[in-house]
Amino acid sequence: MREMLKKIIMDNRELTKKGRVADYIPALSKANPEDLGICVIDMNNNVYTAGDYNKKFTIQSISKTVALMLAIMDNGEEKVFNKVGMEPTGDAFNSIYKLETKDIAKPLNPMINAGAIAVSSLIKGNSSEERFERLLSLFRKISSNDNLKVNEEVYLSEKKTGNKNRAMGYLLKDMGVLEGNVEETLDIYFKQCSIEVDCVDIANIGLFLANGGTILETGEDIVTEHVARIVKTFMVTCGMYDSSGEFAIRVGIPAKSGVGGGIMGAVPHRIGIGIYGPALDEKGNSVAGYGVLRDLSKELNLSIF
Structure with a gap:
């Protein structure tokens, strides 16, 4: 898994040059547009990382x-x-x-x-x-x-x-x-929106949603499976701003992006995903992060459709 993630990060790093960091919030303009990282956590609580996964960023719309x-x-x-x-x-x-x-x-x-x-x-x-x-x-x-x-x-x-x-x-x-x-x-x-996180943090939140509102490590139920399903459904229909329909077709993962460069993914009963890539496309989504998720979905057959 780690080698696959490293390759996916390497293959998509060039895409960072096609985006730009958010500058309408002045503090966000300080991010390095070339950063790109990922964390994947599975249902056995195995943590896999690659790239700039430990860089801090603000969670924003996630x-x-x-x-x-x-x-x-x-x-x-x-x-x-x-x-x-x-x-x-x-x-x-x-x-x-x-x-x-x-x-x-x-x-x-x-x-x-x-x-x-x-x-x-x-x-x-x-x-x-x-x-x-x-x-x-x-x-x-x-x-x-x-x-x-x-x-x-x-x-x-x-x-x-x-x-x-x-x-x-x-x-x-x-x-x-x-x-x-x-x-x-x-x-x-x-x-x-200004809570500071890294890829591991948002992958854990994604895993929590993937696990139906239960914290995997402790078994504690925080929300009902119904509420978790509501949130994941909104992630599919609205989570990638006005690119959500295209994203559902090309990637097929419940995901939520933020203009800080983060994307959180929650594949039901499988994995939580955290991605960071602050270079954004014109819709406000991480341009290289989108590519990483597309490749990851293809490699692991993650589409829920």
């Missing part, structure tokens, strides 16, 4: 999967999906215009920014600090890493430049979708 789980745990499925839809969108992840469309009374799904901000507003707690700490605790538990923390530089950079997300928040409040204080919810959202 965090939406974990926030969705906590929101459902706190409120139940019915309330969450009364606020956020279940349909994929052909629009960019940070699109705002459909929120003003008369026949759409809520964000289309929890994997776009508007939907994720609405989901973050549903996390319970007596203060924004307590709400975020509950979310961070869940991240730490399912990643098997008690040391996960927020990258303060990225968090402050996102908070300073997140004007479009801020506009979404206030529009959602006006629509009656967002609950509570807008700025407090945005603070939770910016912090969750």
Whole structure:
């Protein structure tokens, strides 16, 4: 497995030159666009790595999967999906215009920014600090890493430049979708996106989902298999932004990307995958990471379809 992963990384490293790092969040522009790494963890808890797998990066939109789980745990499925839809969108992840469309009374799904901000507003707690700490605790538990923390530089950079997300928040409040204080919810959202991880961390989260919401190492059930299935389904239909349909055909793995360069994969009952490659394509996905997942899926016959 390790030799295969090394070869896949080597074969796709050239693709890093075809992308560019996210620069609309200034702190993210410091990433090395040539970095590329992978971690695969199987159902026997064997860990396989290759490339720049231990480089730190911020989780960004991959965090939406974990926030969705906590929101459902706190409120139940019915309330969450009364606020956020279940349909994929052909629009960019940070699109705002459909929120003003008369026949759409809520964000289309929890994997776009508007939907994720609405989901973050549903996390319970007596203060924004307590709400975020509950979310961070869940991240730490399912990643098997008690040391996960927020990258303060990225968090402050996102908070300073997140004007479009801020506009979404206030529009959602006006629509009656967002609950509570807008700025407090945005603070939770910016912090969750700024949690610092590596490939092993997100591979562990992917493994947790692949194992139906149960931590493999301890056997602890965190969410029901039904909730885990909901999250994996959103990963298939919406997880790779507006490339999700093409990705489902070419790769066929439930996956969630983030503009920090990460991609998390969860192949049901088989493996969790963590990939890092900060050079992004025009849709916001890791361009070389996409190639790595395509080759890995082909080699191991991982497509769920």
